[in-house]
Amino acid sequence: MDSKERQLTELLGLTARTLTHLTASMTSMSFELLRSEDEVTRTAGRRMIDRMATISSGLDEHWRLIGDLTGVHLAQEQIETVTEIQLQRKTVAPIVS
Numbered sequence: 001m002d003s004k005e006r007q008l009t010e011l012l013g014l015t016a017r018t019l020t021h022l023t024a025s026m027t028s029m030s031f032e033l034l035r036s037e038d039e040v041t042r043t044a045g046r047r048m049i050d051r052m053a054t055i056s057s058g059l060d061e062h063w064r065l066i067g068d069l070t071g072v073h074l075a076q077e078q079i080e081t082v083t084e085i086q087l088q089r090k091t092v093a094p095i096v097s
Helices: 003-033 039-070
Strands: none
Touching: 003 039
C-alpha cells in the first residue's frame, strides 16, 4: 500500500470513528428525550432511536470494509467510545451591595 492509499485508509477510519461517535451521541440524546413528560417529544425520541439503529448497522458495514482494506478487523467493543460528561449545576448567590 503506497502513501496515498495509507492516508485514504486512515481518513476512512477517522471518518467512520467520527460518525460512530456522532451516532452514539444522538442515540444518547434520544434516550434523554424519552424522559420528557411531553408525548410528542417521547415519540420523536423513539423514532430517532430507530433511525440511529439503522445508521449504526450501516456503520458496522463500514467498519467491516475498513477491516478488509487494512487487514485489521475490530470488534465493536474495540472501537473507541465517547465518554459522557455530565456538568453539575452550580448555585450562584447574587451579590448584594
